[in-house]
Every structure is written in structure tokens, then in C-alpha cells.
Amino acid sequence: MNYTLNHLPERDAKPREKGYTMAMDKGLSIREVEDFIEVAGEYVDIVKLGWSTSYVVPNLQGKLDVYKAAGIPVYFGGTLFEAFIIRNKFDEYRRILDKYELQYAEVSDGSIELPHEDKCNYIRTLAEQVTVLSEVGSKDDQKIIPPYKWISLMQAELDAGAWKVIGEAREGGNVGLFRSTGEVRSGLVEEILTKIPFEKIIWEAPQKEQQVWFVKLLGANVNLGNISPKEVVPLETIRLGLRGDTFLHFINLNEVQ
Amino acid sequence: MNYTLNHLPERDAKPREKGYTMAMDKGLSIREVEDFIEVAGEYVDIVKLGWSTSYVVPNLQGKLDVYKAAGIPVYFGGTLFEAFIIRNKFDEYRRILDKYELQYAEVSDGSIELPHEDKCNYIRTLAEQVTVLSEVGSKDDQKIIPPYKWISLMQAELDAGAWKVIGEAREGGNVGLFRSTGEVRSGLVEEILTKIPFEKIIWEAPQKEQQVWFVKLLGANVNLGNISPKEVVPLETIRLGLRGDTFLHFINLNEVQ
């Protein structure tokens, strides 16, 4: 850090199991990736190439090289997995992960209907090849999954070999964990946390108010995802109680003064 | 593309008459233009320098050179045309187009009152010098033009020599084709399409939901405009059915599996 400030919440150091920040790259140029790493490389733990953007970007290999040199793992968005599954091309998907030497993969069913046993089987198989992140929740705002169901899905996916489970919110932050207004379904989150250890969950929380809500509920070291590259530094200040929104949350006024 | 995915909607190749993506540059630096082209040069067909930003940006000539080298035509936003017209300086405007060797120009009346005959005369004159895009619709959210009027304006402007007509939405996507909430005036769009060939229209659609709506209605090869440079790659995935929003739209489940 550039100067000393005491009485800040403790942050786990990278590589870490919690306090994880997953950012979404939806089409950065090579230079933009370099700039992102210059500014936020210390704070970002993993990068998702949003949905199927890896199919169309012409700089895929170059980008992967830059992230790799910076020690930041990259994975393809779950929608790409689904694009291969719906075409009955799972083996081809596995070959592509190898071709690009990816160490992580996401398994999701946000856009397709997939029997949960099949989903768990995909997790099981992929877990032999890579570290698996599995995502729970639909991209369809009409499909409301009740809390007990979120819990049983998450638990089954962790049991099948997922390293962490992701709570769906999309790039917009308006489905799954959130109402269409972006408001957190707080009862859902709190019920999930009665059963699933908080370090096993990455909460997609693209909007600032959502990030603030999770940091206030779960502390500086909550795992958050779908963070825009430009918002990784702002998020770090929210985690540290150095932005207005969490400024008074972490401070014990008797201690500091 | 980086790997093979079958059963995707067919996309016309550049240069194309439909499936056109018009992006808006409202003040990119030279390097940002280079980055934009690296990432999205294959997908963007034409770039508009938003409204009158070309007047104030200090890097105008340099920018034009970079776009030109990449084979991407550039034109000045219609508001600049109007700024010259309201000052009674049409000839000066024509000289500026020549000075910067522009091949395209926009004729619009979004901010000024212009008798339609005059507008068509400007189109006619400019069409001898450049390829003309003409824009229909007001930037004033209080001015609601009925569908039959949109149609007659568009037809007259095409007859006067406009290569394509643009449906107004502004950078925000909240006027003209859209309600102030950003919702598409769908009856208007469908009525226009009963009379004007869809490849002759570029729909300004800066918001993702608007892009999705048009792609679902008119297919992968709809012409869309006012796309933010950062959203050209995401839009391409929407066109291809590779983002959640259109994922199931293009796929015939019997065919793929």
C-alpha cells in the first residue's frame, strides 16, 4: 500500500480461499488486459471470459498469455459450456480446454434445461481435468428457485467435485440472487448460508450496492464475482472500509481514537 | 473464430448490406481506437463520431487515419450537420467533409426544425458527394411521430438518395424508437417494417435489451447502431445466439442433438 492506515479489516493474501474477486472480461484488448493487471492484478483472483465471448474475440490466445504471465487464472463463461452441451459436443469442449491449457472451467445450466444428475456428472468428469466452478441459478428472471432447492443443488454440485459454487446474477445483476431491480434476495442468501460454508460460494454481484450488501453481511473476505475490471479497485476499497458505503462498518470508534 | 461451433445463424460477411453494426465513438484516444479495432474490427461496419464531438477532440485527424487504415468508414454525427445548417453554413459543412476525406455523412433534424423538403434537398445534394445516412426521429422525448409519418419520412429520404435511414434513439436509447424507460415502441417498428425493407434501416439500439429485441424480431443480420465500442463483441454474441438472451432463439433442438 502507498501509505499506512491502521484499523483496517484483515484481507487474506493471494492465493486465497476466501476474499476472492472474480472479474469478467467481455472483450478487452491485449493492452487493456495489461492495464487491468497493472491496476488490479494484486486484487483480482480469477478472470472469466464472459459467456461465449471467447468464441468471437480475435485476440484470445494473446490475452490468455498475458493473464498467464501475471499468474491470474482464466476460465470460459458457463454459457460456452452450455453451447457445447446443447450441441452434444462435450468431448470437443474438453479438448478446447486442453488446447488453451485452461486450469478452470465452469459448469452451468443458466440457459438450458439439464437434468441435475447430468450436470453433476459433467462436474465429476471435468473435475478430473480442471478445477470446476459450478453455477446455480437461471438466467431467466421468470424461473424462481426456492431457497431449499438452491441449497440442495449447491451441496450436490460440491459433492460432485465443484471447487466452489457460483450464485447466478448475470452481467447486469438482475436475476438469480437479485430481483429485477437489482435488490438482493436477502432471505435467500441468509438461508443458503445456514447450510453451505461461505468460503465455498462466489456471489455474482456486479452492482456496487450488491457488493456493499455482501461485504456488510459477510465481511471483507466474501467471495464476489462478475466484477467489471474497472470496478476491482473500487471493490477493494469497499472491502477495506475505505469507501463511504462501508466506512463506518469496520471501524470501532473506541479503538481508533 | 477460435474454435468450431455448428448450428449458428449465418452472418453476412463484410462489406455487407445487412447485419450492419454502427458503433459510436464519443471521444476515444488513438490507442483506444487501435484497441477497439483489435477486438471488434471484424464486427463493426461503420463508426459515427457522436454528435459534435469531432469539433472538440484534439486527435481528430489521427483517429480518422487509424480507422481508415483498418478499412472502417467514419462519419460525423447528425447533430454536427444540424449545427452547420442552423448557422446557414451548409457549404462550409460540405467543405469540411472534403477536407477530412469522409465518404459518408448523416442528415438529421433531431434538434432543429427543418421543413422535410429542405431535408430531402440536403440529402439530394450530399448524395452527389458522399454516401448519405439520414436519420428519422426527434431527440425531444415530447415529440411523438406516428408510425405512418415515420414511414413516409423514411420513404421520402430514401427516394431523395439516402443509402440507409436511421431510427433515432440517442446515446441513451430513450427517445424516438423507444419509450423514456428504454422499452421498444414495438408497434411502431413492426408497422415501419411493413413498408420499408429491413436492410434499408439501421436501428439505434444502445441498450442490450433493445439489441436482443431486434435480433429476436429480425434475426442475426439486423442493422443496429449507436453501439458502444465495448459492446460490439457482446452484440456479436447476441447475433450468434451465444449469449443467454438469444441462446435458445436460433437453435433447433431436433437438429443439433
Next chain:
Amino acid sequence: MNYTLNHLPERDAKPREKGYTMAMDKGLSIREVEDFIEVAGEYVDIVKLGWSTSYVVPNLQGKLDVYKAAGIPVYFGGTLFEAFIIRNKFDEYRRILDKYELQYAEVSDGSIELPHEDKCNYIRTLAEQVTVLSEVGSKDDQKIIPPYKWISLMQAELDAGAWKVIGEAREGGNVGLFRSTGEVRSGLVEEILTKIPFEKIIWEAPQKEQQVWFVKLLGANVNLGNISPKEVVPLETIRLGLRGDTFLHFINLNEVQ
């Protein structure tokens, strides 16, 4: 300018007392700062490193060097001042300003409770070291300060040595001067202006509609702040009546035609 347009409102030249644009850098890379200066260096008067982002960005010194070389002063967001004050480390804050050779500092109480006499004392002390900007208004949207109170706070802070006072709005533009919807509290602004000279106030106005509102009320040379780096060029066109929103505001139709 790239070409001639007459009948534009006059803009004061830099360095200026009014028509001031304060931009917010919340984590730009070195190259992004260079790009920002290439595009908007002529139009931006001062840059704030948003809230406490200067604590976490790894490129702080490099960034300050680039801004300095371009002649653009930089200051740390008021929240950083408050982070030191709440820890009872004012002297350390002063040393940090010296260490980074900053010429400006902000004094605010947007996140902490600070007796106004104490705030004015901080202004007084800092004014011996740097040029002080002081900010009025809470970041808490529940704390509504009545207009007469805004006026007496602003006047006292100017009397204590603040060079200009800033009206709070945050990065989002949804507190202080604005309702939670972003709408301007216009009665508040107009009442403030009956007592405080308009060149002494910088209005935080991150949203386009807010910028337009202020330019229409106070003219091209209103002082505006919390402008995103990407919006400095668009704002300049709003000031000049070259964007749809203010297009007809500055023009005297009898004069131009």
C-alpha cells in the same frame, strides 16, 4: 478546434476560475491517464483520485507524474481525509500530502460526524499548506440538509480558507444535491445561489441530465465535478451547445441565420 463554428457561448481559458471541470479517476492505468490527457487534457481542470482509491492503486506515483507533466493538478478524495481524521492522524495526512507533493486537498465530512468548527479548523490549517476544496453534504441519503444550512456551512468554509466549495453527489449522483433518482434538488441549488457566488461552487454532477440542468441554469462556465474521464469531451459539447440537450439553449436564431 478542428474547424470553425460561430455563435458558440464563450468559454474561459485554462487556468480559469469558472467553467471548471473536475474529473474523477477511480483507478486508471498509466496509459489510460495518458489517453485521457490526449483526448480531454484541454478541457479538464483538476483530477480527483476518487475517495480512498489512492491507498490501493499500485501506480500512484507514476500516475501523479503523468498528470503533473500535463499541468493538471490532482487531489485525494475527501473520504481519504476522513479516514485519517477518524483515526486521529491528521498530521500524518499532512505529511502524505507533502510526500506526494500535492497542491490541493479536500476537506469533507460526508462519512463521519465532525463538529463544524473542527472542520473549519482543518480547512484553516490545510489552507496554509495547499489549496483547499471543501465539500458540503452527506453521503448518507437519509441526511437531508435544509438550504439555509447548506448556505451557512458553505460560507463558513469559504471564510475559513476554502478556495471553492463542492456540492456533494457521490460517484452515482444520487445524494446531497440530488434525490435518490438522480433528479436535481433545484430549489436547493437556486437558494444556495442567492448567497454564494457561483464561481465559488463546484457542483458534483456525474449524470448527463444533471450536467445539462446546470449548464442550462448557469451557462457554459459553470463548475462541475465528479465527471467520468470518458465524459469530459461529451460535457464540453454540452457546455458549447453542440449536443442535442443544449443545442437550442445558446443559439439566438435571429443572430445566426
